[in-house]
Amino acid sequence: MIAIEGRIADASRIVLVQFDGQPVPMGSDGTLSVTRAVPPGSSTFTIVAYDEWGNASQQVVIVIHKSGSPKSITSTVPTTKPAARVQTDAVAPVIELPKTTTTTNSTVLLTGRITDSSKVIEVTVEGRPVALKDDGSIIIKRAVSVGANTIRIAAIDEWGNKAERKISVERRRSFADFNFGTYHAIVIGNNDYAGMPKLKSAVGDAQAVTQTLRQDYGFTVNLLINATRTNIIDALGQARKILKANDNLLIF
Secondary structure, three states: OEEEEEEOOOOOOEEEEEEOOEEOOOOOOOEEEEEEOOOOEEEEEEEEEEEOOOEEEEEEEEEEEOOOOOOOOOOOOOEEOOOEEOOOOOOOOEEEOOOEEEEOOOEEEEEEEEEOOOOEEEEEEOOEEOOOOOOOEEEEEEEOOOEEEEEEEEEEEOOOOEEEEEEEEEEOOOOOOOOOOOEEEEEEEOOOOOOOOOOOOHHHHHHHHHHHHHHHHOOEEEEEEOOOHHHHHHHHHHHHHHOOOOOEEEEO
């Protein structure tokens, strides 16, 4: 009998280790210990490890058992092949979400499922990771502005296959028969003043108001941080050039 021990390391998660084609367990710290019987003479064992992206590394271990010896004499000759992409699953995840939807609210709620024959390791909405439940169901809540919106969803499985879906969301006005014009805002947040103590929250308040106006109400916002008198007058002049009679302007 011989015990072959060692360690397998990878920057990503290791999903499978095989010893002569048979799966073997690996410790949480990457350690590996396999006991095998070896006949007199030379025996060859092949160890293959796969990470979550489908990359594989292989090492061959040669064991020499000298017959007649009181104890087995072992020798290992490691040979490592370059990492190779072993694509056992070439099918991308299936995103089961509507392609189009409409709403009159400031937010839209989307429900669906993302399934794959392999493990789905990442789901993103507009590039940001979101949680996927164990049964593959997903709930997405996003703020939308009045008019056309696009929400991009992507899913990647453990073999690196990627699926993408663009969902078109149209937010309609609650009073569709009325023309309220476009909505504009000039938001000013000044923490720094000459000859006065600095403020702490004005800039943060202005940024929060800007985000709310844009995401929840569809405003076009001109955000001014630590603006001078000239900056403010220029912003008012620009607004005067583009605003029409039915448009709206909020100055905060």
